[in-house]
Amino acid sequence: MDIHILFHVPKGLEFIAVKDIEASLSHETILKNTKYSWETRTGRIHLHCTVDSLLQLKDYLVNRVQLLCIYSVTLVASESVVPADIFAEIQPTYDFIINQSKQALWSSVIDEKNDAVTFRATFTKERVKHKAPSQSMAGCAGFGFNTVSPFESWKAKMTEYQYNIIGILYQTSDSTILSRFTDHSNKDAVILLLGVELPLKDPKQRNRLYYGRTSMNPAIAYCLVKLADPKPGQLVLDMCCGTGTIPIEGASLYKDTFWLGAEIREDTLTEKAQGNLLHCNFKNMDLMLGDGRKMCYRPGVIDTIISDWPWGIRENSYSQIKAMYPKFMKQMWIALKTYGKAYIVTQGHKIMTYVLKYDWCESMWNTDEIIPIGIGGLDVYLYILSKKPNPSIVPQDIYNHVHPLSLKA
Numbered sequence: 262m263d264i265h266i267l268f269h270v271p272k273g274l275e276f277i278a279v280k281d282i283e284a285s286l287s288h289e290t291i292l293k294n295t296k297y298s299w300e301t302r303t304g305r306i307h308l309h310c311t312v313d314s315l316l317q318l319k320d321y322l323v324n325r326v327q328l329l330c331i332y333s334v335t336l337v338a339s340e341s342v343v344p345a346d347i348f349a350e351i352q353p354t355y356d357f358i359i360n361q362s363k364q365a366l367w368s369s370v371i372d373e374k375n376d377a378v379t380f381r382a383t384f385t386k387e388r389v390k391h392k393a394p395s396q397s398m399a400g401c402a403g404f405g406f407n408t409v410s411p412f413e414s415w416k417a418k419m420t421e422y423q424y425n426i427i428g429i430l431y432q433t434s435d436s437t438i439l440s441r442f443t444d445h446s447n448k449d450a451v452i453l454l455l456g457v458e459l460p461l462k463d464p465k466q467r468n469r470l471y472y473g474r475t476s477m478n479p480a481i482a483y484c485l486v487k488l489a490d491p492k493p494g495q496l497v498l499d500m501c502c503g504t505g506t507i508p509i510e511g512a513s514l515y516k517d518t519f520w521l522g523a524e525i526r527e528d529t530l531t532e533k534a535q536g537n538l539l540h541c542n543f544k545n546m547d548l549m550l551g552d553g554r555k556m557c558y559r560p561g562v563i564d565t566i567i568s569d570w571p572w573g574i575r576e577n578s579y580s581q582i583k584a585m586y587p588k589f590m591k592q593m594w595i596a597l598k599t600y601g602k603a604y605i606v607t608q609g610h611k612i613m614t615y616v617l618k619y620d621w622c623e624s625m626w627n628t629d630e631i632i633p634i635g636i637g638g639l640d641v642y643l644y645i646l647s648k649k650p651n652p653s654i655v656p657q658d659i660y661n662h663v664h665p666l667s668l669k670a
Contacts, residue, residue: 264312265337270330272304273634274484278330279306285328291321298437302633315372323459329483335427337456339365342442348451351393355401362405365455379418384428389451402428402455425458468509470540471533477506477569485567486511489604493517495564500553505534507567512546523551554588556596563596566603582609586616591659594625597648605644613644624652
């Protein structure tokens with residue numbers, strides 16, 4: 262049986278996620294003839310393979326393998342190109358979705374025998390502009406599905422449903438994907454994908470009981486620590502740890518490293534981050550109350566810094582963040598070992614560009630890479646910086662915000 266599996270992963274970090282998925286799904290007796298394809302900044306990784314049993318595949322993906330870099334998994338029932346003349350109008354687009362849903366091979370991805378089953382339909386337009394609202398498109402996909410035997414008796418239910426029918430409109434320039442269609446010469450073609458989402462455990466609940474409105478999704482944190490790939494015995498710091506997601510994911514994955522989370526907000530640290538750490542009971546992680554503008558570590562003791570810095574109106578005003586970032590850069594340089602690296606996530610691309618152009622900052626840091634990623638539908642950036650050992654320009658105030666104890670031999 263030929264199967265098309267769609268993995269939803271953090272946007273911009275597909276190159277990390279695909280390696281992790283490929284390593285995790287190495288069970289040759291279940292997945293055969295595997296072929297992966299993906300594009301950067303899409304949040305999608307496609308896997309085409311053959312399996313002997315759909316039930317065995319579902320059990321393997323849901324219960325027997327850990328996929329920590331993903332948001333969700335969809336088994337694809339149909340994938341088709343929407344003709345340009347149809348896509349230009351609202352009602353023809355609705356009719357096309359309904360017809361494709363009726364013709365989709367739902368029985369190839371759903372093996373449910375019970376008649377008393379509930380479902381809902383959701384639809385996403387991934388960077389594809391169309392006048393029709395996603396809710397209406399979801400209704401079309403669900404209506405078409407509900408007319409197919411043996412799913413006519415299934416009841417639509419928005420909460421506590423058993424199956425989630427997925428619809429996606431997207432564009433791609435991936436020749437591997439386009440080659441599956443009869444007319445694949447038009448790289449601006451819009452593709453309609455229909456499938457069913459597997460009932461995986463919500464990744465937001467992984468390794469934590471508490472999280473806030475700015476807490477990082479564990480899948481993103483997992484990809485970041487995989488990218489940093491610390492070595493045994495190293496010390497990794499998250500200087501703005503919030504509820505502790507990054508150090509928790511790191512401590513879970515890299516047992517031979519030590520992870521330290523610092524947070525300036527006492528209630529967040531003591532109630533949420535500490536509660537999550539007690540829940541996980543990791544021995545290679547600790548938390549401390551700390552201000553990234555005035556860190557109290559001995560110079561050159563941290564191997565790597567991975568941190569999601571404050572950004573956006575939920576954190577502080579633009580002027581406050583603009584004043585904060587230069588201090589962060591100076592404090593990181595002091596705390597890191599020679600040639601140590603910092604992996605910084607922020608939406609403040611304008612501020613970071615401004616700060617990195619300071620003469621003293623250029624003297625202290627190499628900007629190895631700037632990777633656009635997506636968080637919550639927003640365009641965010643991952644800055645990978647490496648410490649220069651001997652800066653030619655040292656700001657006069659660089660040690661003004663260092664705790665006195667950290668300067669002692």
